[in-house]
Every structure is written in C-alpha cells, then in structure tokens.
Amino acid sequence: MKLGVFVNQYSQSNSTLDRIKTDNLGIILVQNGVYHAALKEDGKASSLLSKGTVYALSEDLVSRGLALDKLDSKVKVVDYNGLVDVIFNDYEKFIWL
Amino acid sequence: MIKKLLFLVDKLPYKAENSRLALTHAIASQTVEIHLEDEDNVEPVLAFVGEGVLNCIKGQKSLDAYGITSLEGHIKNALLLDLKVMVCKEDLKKFGLTEDSIIMDAEDIGGDMLTNVLPFADILNEMEVADHILHF
Amino acid sequence: MGKLAIGCFSSLVGSMSLDFAIKLSEAAINKGHQVDIWLSGNATMLSKKGQRKFQDYSALEAKTKDLITKGLNVTACEACAESRGYHKEDTLEGFKRKSMDYYLASCFNSDRVIHIGGE
Numbered sequence: 001m002k003l004g005v006f007v008n009q010y011s012q013s014n015s016t017l018d019r020i021k022t023d024n025l026g027i028i029l030v031q032n033g034v035y036h037a038a039l040k041e042d043g044k045a046s047s048l049l050s051k052g053t054v055y056a057l058s059e060d061l062v063s064r065g066l067a068l069d070k071l072d073s074k075v076k077v078v079d080y081n082g083l084v085d086v087i088f089n090d091y092e093k094f095i096w097l
Numbered sequence: 098m099i100k101k102l103l104f105l106v107d108k109l110p111y112k113a114e115n116s117r118l119a120l121t122h123a124i125a126s127q128t129v130e131i132h133l134e135d136e137d138n139v140e141p142v143l144a145f146v147g148e149g150v151l152n153c154i155k156g157q158k159s160l161d162a163y164g165i166t167s168l169e170g171h172i173k174n175a176l177l178l179d180l181k182v183m184v185c186k187e188d189l190k191k192f193g194l195t196e197d198s199i200i201m202d203a204e205d206i207g208g209d210m211l212t213n214v215l216p217f218a219d220i221l222n223e224m225e226v227a228d229h230i231l232h233f
Numbered sequence: 234m235g236k237l238a239i240g241c242f243s244s245l246v247g248s249m250s251l252d253f254a255i256k257l258s259e260a261a262i263n264k265g266h267q268v269d270i271w272l273s274g275n276a277t278m279l280s281k282k283g284q285r286k287f288q289d290y291s292a293l294e295a296k297t298k299d300l301i302t303k304g305l306n307v308t309a310c311e312a313c314a315e316s317r318g319y320h321k322e323d324t325l326e327g328f329k330r331k332s333m334d335y336y337l338a339s340c341f342n343s344d345r346v347i348h349i350g351g352e
Contacts (some may be wrong), residue, residue, distance in 0.1 A: 001225045006347070008250070015147045016107045016232075019217055022225075031249055059256070080260035087345050088235050088266065093224070094347045095105065095232035100341050108350070114274055115350050118242060122273075125333035132338030139337045229340050231240065231348040 002026075004091035007033035007048065014097045017051070025052030026091050028083070029075070030060055033097075037075040038066040049074045055086060101140045102126075103227035107147035110168045111159065116152045119143070119233035120171035123180055142227065143175060144220045146185040150192065153184055153199040153212070172200045177208035183223065186214050236267040238343035240336055242274035242351035246290045250349050251279055255293050255300070257347075262303050269343065271336040273310040274351045280309035280328040281319045294325065301327040308335055 002024040005017055008031040027048055029037050036046035037056040048054070049072055058079045061068055068077055078086060087094070104123045108115045123141040130138055145153055157167035175182055184199060201212045224230055239258065243250035258268040272279055279293060286292040301307060308329040314320075324330060340346045 003224075003230075006349075014107075016105070019146075020221065020224075030253060080256050081264065083257065084261045084264050084266065087237065087261075087347070092345070093227070093230045094345070095230055096347065096349045097232075102337060102340055113351055115242070118274055118351065122333045122336060126337055127334075128332070129334040129337040129341070132335055133341060137341065139341050141337070229343075229346040231340070231346065233348070233350050 002090065002092045004028055004087065004094045005052075006030055006094060006096040007036065009033060009097065010035040010039075016095075017048075017097055024091070026086065027052050027054045028086065029054065029056040034060045034064065034066060037061070037071045045072050053090075055083070057083060098136065099138050099140050100228040101142060101226065103223055103230045104141060104143045105224070105230055105232045106143065106145050106149040106152060108233065109148050110152045110157075115233040116149065116168060117171065119231070120168065120175060122231070124171065124175055124178060126180070127178060142181045142183070142223055143172075144183045144185075144223060145188075146217065146220060147188055150184050150188045150194065150199070154194070155198065155200045169200055172212075173203040173206055173208065176200075176203035176210040176212065177206055179208075179210050181213065182210070183213045183215050183220055185220055186216050188217075189214065234265040234267070235344035236269070236342065237261050238269045238271065238336075238339045238346045240271040240273065240340075240346070240348040241276045242272075243349060244275040244352060245278040245284075245293065248352040249291065250352060251276055251293055252291050254349060255296055258305055259296070259300055262300060262305060267304065267306075268300075269306045269308070269339040271308055271310070271339055273313045273333070273336070275317075276351075277309045277314040277317060277319060280307070280314060280324050280330070282323050282325050298325065298327055306339075308339075310336075 004026040157169040311330040
C-alpha cells in the first residue's frame with residue numbers, strides 16, 4: 001500500500017500511525033506538523049522522521065519562521081505544486097492526522 | 098464496478114462531530130447510486146480503532162441528556178443496513194472493554210449483521226484493499 | 234491528468250485546513266487536474282455569503298470563486314449547512330449543496346481522496 005500520511009499536529013503522538021506497517025509510507029508534514037522537521041527536543045529529532053519518506057510543506061515552514069536550510073536532512077521540502085506531484089505520483093491513499 | 102471506501106475512526110465521540118459524520122456519511126451509501134453510472138456502487142466499511150472504539154460503548158443516553166441522536170443509534174443503523182463494522186480487539190482490551198460492553202448487533206431493530214471484533218492487523222488488511230481511506 | 238477529491242470538515246476561521254484545501258486545489262488545477270471539494274460540518278461556512286475580508290482571518294471567498302471559474306467543483310453538505318442556519322439563499326454563487334451521498338460518489342470518481350477531518 002502506498003500510503004501518504006498528512007501530519008498536521010506537533011506534540012501529539014498518534015497510535016494509529018504507530019501501528020501502520022506498509023512498504024511505502026510517506027509522512028507529509030503540513031501546518032503544525034512542520035515543527036517535526038525543524039525542531040529537536042533535548043537534542044533529539046522527532047521520531048516521525050524515521051517512519052518513512054518525509055516531506056514538509058514550504059508555505060507552512062516559512063509561515064512559522066522556520067528556516068528551510070535548517071531542517072533535518074531527511075526532510076524533502078515541497079511547495080503546493082510539489083505536493084500535488086507527490087499526491088498523484090508517489091502515493092495512492094491518504095490519511096490526515 | 099464497486100469501490101470500497103474505508104471509514105477509519107480513531108477519535109472520541111460527542112465533543113467533536115468527526116465520528117458522527119463518519120457514520121452518517123457511511124450510511125449515506127444507501128443512496129449513492131443516484132449519482133453514479135449503472136452497475137457502479139460504493140461499499141463502505143467502518144473501522145473503529147484507538148480511542149475510536151469508545152464510540153461503540155452501548156447504553157448511550159445523548160438523546161436524553163442533550164437531545165441529539167446517539168452514536169449507538171447510528172452504529173445500529175449501519176448494522177441494520179448491512180454495513181461491515183469492525184472494532185479493534187487490542188484497543189477494546191486496552192480500555193478494559195469486552196464484547197459485552199459494546200454494540201455487537203442491531204437485533205432489536207431487525208438487523209442481522211454483527212460487529213466484527215478484529216485484531217488491528219485485520220483492519221490494516223482492510224486499509225490495504227480499500228480503494229480510498231477516509232480517516233475521521 | 235487525474236482527479237482529486239478533498240473532503241474538508243474544518244471551520245473557515247480558526248483553522249487553516251480550508252486554506253490548505255483551497256491552496257492545494259489551486260495548485261492541482263493549475264497543473265491540469267480536476268478537483269472536487271466537499272464541505273461538511275463546520276466547513277460549510279465557506280459556502281456562506283457575506284464573508285468579510287480582514288487581514289487577521291482566513292479570507293477564502295474570492296479565491297474559491299476564482300477557482301470555480303477554472304473548474305473547481307465545490308459542494309456543501311445541505312444538512313450540515315441547514316443545521317447551522319445557512320439556507321439556500323445564503324449560499325455563494327457557484328457553490329453546490331447536496332446530500333452526503335454526493336461525497337461518496339465524488340470519492341468513487343476520483344483518483345486520489347484526501348479527507349481532512351473537523352476541528
């Protein structure tokens with residue numbers, strides 16, 4: 001299953017996401033979810049970043065004053081145009097957390 | 098052609114309307130054919146996981162307390178209409194619930210379908226085979 | 234090119250999820266895709282006439298109407314709208330009002346479905 005998971009929250013963990021096992025998982029950070037791409041807590045990066053291929057929406061990063069060149073190296077930054085391509089080309093089903 | 102839509106519910110009832118809208122939309126499948134070509138239809142499947150299993154507790158009295166229909170009533174309607182309803186076995190256990198605690202049938206309103214209490218792995222299989230997932 | 238269905242149940246003001254839905258729709262339409270937006274729950278407020286634009290709040294009416302002229306299909310849940318006091322005469326031109334089965338049909342006919350829950 002090619003599953004794209006939109007993460008729009010920062011602080012809450014989600015048990016549904018923790019239990020999903022699939023070969024092709026995309027984590028798409030939008031809205032407050034983009035903080036996962038930019039912040040470390042106690043020096044540790046978000047555990048979300050190791051769950052799959054990670055994208056972060058540039059418009060939501062810049063809105064929050066998060067520098068695009070200071071993100072975790074695992075994160076691919078996309079704008080809305082790039083996100084459309086991710087949706088149509090890379091994944092088939094989506095959930096929104 | 099039949100397309101399967103999985104309604105995945107993991108949120109608590111009443112304070113927010115997510116789970117209520119999941120149920121009402123799934124039940125709306127009864128009339129979707131009017132918008133589709135001949136021979137096309139939608140097969141809705143409801144899956145309650147995580148905190149979402151708490152929607153399934155029986156004995157809900159929201160009508161008395163707030164004058165609104167209960168999620169229990171909607172779940173029973175879903176069963177009456179032969180919609181597949183799945184509840185995560187592990188999450189029921191986590192919350193100390195058993196099949197006796199939740200809505201397992203709609204016999205009192207003439208329904209034959211039973212709620213399926215299943216491991217999360219089975220629900221994940223349903224996500225795999227669904228054409229689209231609507232996560233409420 | 235493909236078709237995207239977006240179901241958004243979030244409030245117009247106080248949540249940025251409708252902004253997300255509209256901006257994503259714009260990008261998709263500009264790339265030649267078709268987009269259906271289904272508004273249910275609090276998102277039906279996007280369909281209401283008389284929205285006033287302030288810098289401090291999401292103002293999506295003008296953009297949405299522009300996208301409708303470019304082919305965006307926006308439909309509000311009639312029951313959700315009516316329960317909130319939005320009647321047919323309150324509905325912005327170009328916005329449809331249908332029952333919930335319409336969203337299911339939209340999902341059936343779409344290549345990709347993004348369901349954004351309520352907030």
